[in-house]
Amino acid sequence: KQEVTQIPAALSVPEGENLVLNCSFTDSAIYNLQWFRQDPGKGLTSLLLIQSSQREQTSGRLNASLDKSSGRSTLYIAASQPGDSATYLCAVNTGTASKLTFGTGTRLQVTL
Amino acid sequence: SQTIHQWPATLVQPVGSPLSLECTVEGTSNPNLYWYRQAAGRGLQLLFYSVGIGQISSEVPQNLSASRPQDRQFILSSKKLLLSDSGFYLCAWDTGGSTEAFFGQGTRLTVV
Helix, strand or coil, X not given: CCCEEXXXXXXXXXXXXXXXXXXXXXXXXXXXXXXXXXXXXXXXXXXXXXXCCCCEEEECCEEEEEECCCCXXXXXXXXXXXXXCEEEEEEEECCCCCCEXXXXXXXXXXXX | CCEEEEEXXXXXXXXXXXXXXXXXEECCCCCEEXXXXXXXXXXXXXXXXXXXXXXXXXXXCCCCEEEEEECCEEEEEECCCCHXXXXXXXXXXXXXXXXCCEECCCEXXXXX
């Protein structure tokens, strides 16, 4: 059974810092890995999708890497801003029907 | 462009009452549709998924059921709610294979 772990559970950084969020998974037989952002009481916003054959994806200040063999992904946020404050979730897809297994998230707070 | 709609946004229901949550997707055809639940302090858990009209797969035994009466409509139901059914319910869609998943804004259900 696939298990996804995210470390740290919570993180507080001052504005402008670069930061790394970690995600690990137990079964390396994945189709893809997706990073999401969730604001309090809201749905999930897709940030980045990395296919199993890819090593990284970039979107603006976000960069996600994938090391499938070691079961790890990182989300790098450059020059953090208060608007980046949210919970970040990673999810792995191990099924043909895109059944996602989620981690419990990292709650990020960026302070002024 | 594709959009996903979920309603209602918030719902308070007494124990033993019925439930109907609706999700519709616009701007795409034959999507895969999913219902997830996010319980307090826990990660998202896949409840049901559908790859076509009338085709429903259940991931966990529970007090809920799902139906897909139309291509882009997915309904989550219960005949009699339990306290343990409280949570944040999210509908999602993708186009199958290893594609990006998109989520709705969720329904906060409180069973009292």
